[in-house]
Amino acid sequence: MTQDELKQQVAQAALKHVVEDKVVGVGSGSTVNFFIDALAGIKGRIEGAVAASEASAERLKKHGIRVFDLNGVSELPVYVDGADEITEHLHMVKGGGGALTREKIIAAVAAKFVCICDASKLVPVLGKFPLPVEVIPMARSYVGREMLRRKSQPVLREGFKTDNGNLILDCHGLTILDPPALEAELNNIPGVVTNGLFARRGADILLLGEPAGVRAIPVKR
Numbered sequence: 001m002t003q004d005e006l007k008q009q010v011a012q013a014a015l016k017h018v019v020e021d022k023v024v025g026v027g028s029g030s031t032v033n034f035f036i037d038a039l040a041g042i043k044g045r046i047e048g049a050v051a052a053s054e055a056s057a058e059r060l061k062k063h064g065i066r067v068f069d070l071n072g073v074s075e076l077p078v079y080v081d082g083a084d085e086i087t088e089h090l091h092m093v094k095g096g097g098g099a100l101t102r103e104k105i106i107a108a109v110a111a112k113f114v115c116i117c118d119a120s121k122l123v124p125v126l127g128k129f130p131l132p133v134e135v136i137p138m139a140r141s142y143v144g145r146e147m148l149r150r151k152s153q154p155v156l157r158e159g160f161k162t163d164n165g166n167l168i169l170d171c172h173g174l175t176i177l178d179p180p181a182l183e184a185e186l187n188n189i190p191g192v193v194t195n196g197l198f199a200r201r202g203a204d205i206l207l208l209g210e211p212a213g214v215r216a217i218p219v220k221r
Contacts, residue, residue, distance in 0.1 A: 001211050003118050003120070004034075006118035006119065006209030006210070006211075007030065007031045007034045007116075007118055007209060008034050008038075009209045009213070009214050010031065010034075010116040010117065010118070010207045010208070010209040010214055011031060011032075011034035011035040011037070011038045011116060012038050013116075013207050013214040013216075014035055014038070014080045014114055014116050014207055015035075015038055015039070015041075015042060017078050017080070017112065017114045017205075018039070018042065018045075018046060018078060018080075019046075019077040019078055020045045020046065021045070021046065021047055022046065022047055022075070022076075022077050023046070023047050023048050023049060023050055023068055023073050023075075023076060024039070024046055024048075024049050024050075024076075024077075024078055024079075024080065025049070025050050025052070025076050025078065025079030025080065025081075025106045025107075025109070025110050026039070026049045026050065026051050026052065026056050026060065026079075026080060026081075027052045027053075027056065027079070027080060027081025027082060027099070027103050027106070028051075028052050028053035028055060028056045028081070028082075028097050028099040028103065029081075029082045029096065029097045029099075030082070031082035031116050031117065031118070032056060032080065032081060032082050032116070033056075033059060035080055035116060036056065036059045036060055036063065036065075037059075037063070039060075039063070039065065040063035040064070040065065043063065043064060043065045046065075047066070047068075048065060048066030048067060048068050049065050049066070049067055049068065050067070050068050050069075050070050050073055050076065050106055051067055052081065052099050052102040052103040052106050053097065053098075053099040053102060053103075053163055054163050055097075056099075070105065070106060070109065073109075075111070076106070076109045076110045076111065077110070077111050077112065078110060078111065078112045078113075078114060079106050079107050079109075079110035079112070079113050079114065080114045080116060081094070081103055081106075081107070081113070081114075081115060081116070082094075082115065082116055082117055082121075083115050083117050083121055083198070083203075084096040084121065084129045084196070085121055085123050085126050085127075085128065085129045086115060086117055086121050086122055086123070086203070086206060087122070087123060087124065087125070087126060087179075088122070088124075088217065088220070089202070089219070089220055090115065090202040090203040090204070090205075090206055090217070090219045090220075091126060091179040091180070091197070091198065091199040091202050092115065092126075092197070092198040092199070092202060092203065093126050093127075093129050093131055093132075093176075093196050093197060093198075094132075094196050094198050095131075095132030095134070095168070095195075095196030096129070096132065098132070098134075098157070098160060098162050098163075098168055099162070099163065100132055100134055100194060100195070100196045101134050101162065101164055101166075101193050101194045102163065102164075103198075104194050104198065104201070107198065107201050108201055112204045112205070113201070113202070113203045113204050113205075114203065114204065114205050114207060115203035115205070115206045115207070116206075116207045116209075117206065117207070117208055117209065118208075118209040119208055119209060119210045119211075121208075122206075122208060125175060125176065125177065126174075126176040126179055126197070127173075127174040127175045127176045130155070130170035130171055130172045131152070131170070131171040131174055131176070131195060131196050131197065132157075132168050132169070132170055132171075132195070132196040133147070133154070133168065133169045133170075133171055133186060133192055133194075133195045133196065134162055134164070134166050134167070134168055134192070134193040134194055134195070135166060135167050135168075135169055135191050135192055135193065136166055136167075136191050136193065137166065137167055138191070139190065139191020139192070140156065140167055140169070140191075142190070142191055143169060143189055143191050143192055144156075144169060146189050147169065147171050150174075151173065151174075152171040152172060152173050152174050153171070153172040153173050154169040154170070154171045154172075155169065155170045155171075155172065156168075156169060156170075157169070157170055164193065166193055176197070179197050179199035180197075180199040180200050182197060182199075183195060183197035183198075183199050183200055184200065202219065203219060204218070204219050205217065205218050205219065206218075
């Protein structure tokens with residue numbers, strides 16, 4: 001099976017977690033695009049969606065799915081999103097597409113976080129994928145020095161601004177042995193909006209697309 005076929009598989013499997021007549025949280029990225037396309041097939045059975053990026057919002061609207069502002073939503077039973085890396089403990093690195101802050105906010109609101117990935121994203125230790133850190137523009141150099149102090153090589157994502165108008169530093173060379181601790185530590189650096197570690201609020205279930213089918217991996221409490 002191709003990688004796209006694996007993504008389509010998990011996107012379809014995620015529909016089982018969508019709660020009828022409610023708003024569903026939708027992340028961003030290539031796997032989520034397949035989920036949005038699948039969601040279009042049941043759009044009459046949901047109230048609408050909250051989107052983690054402008055690109056996802058546009059795709060939802062093109063399918064005729066109503067897009068809500070998160071501030072106008074009182075409950076969010078489920079949030080579906082992908083990951084750039086994920087461990088068996090369902091700690092993740094996200095933000096390859098730059099939507100990490102909005103993704104993290106929606107994940108915090110949702111009662112259940114369903115992560116959808118192809119098998120290539122499952123890793124024993126996080127850090128091979130550069131860790132995205134969203135920073136306020138005036139703090140770019142300071143945060144870069146702070147990352148260097150932590151033995152990481154920060155690289156400015158050239159020509160890119162987040163939907164919030166901020167910059168992304170992609171931080172290379174980290175071996176992340178304690179994701180929740182590092183997530184909290186980096187978020188305490190002045191000028192950091194958030195970082196791409198989703199560990200303090202990780203996924204509740206991982207739907208992993210494999211050649212043999214979709215494997216559901218629940219979080220280890």
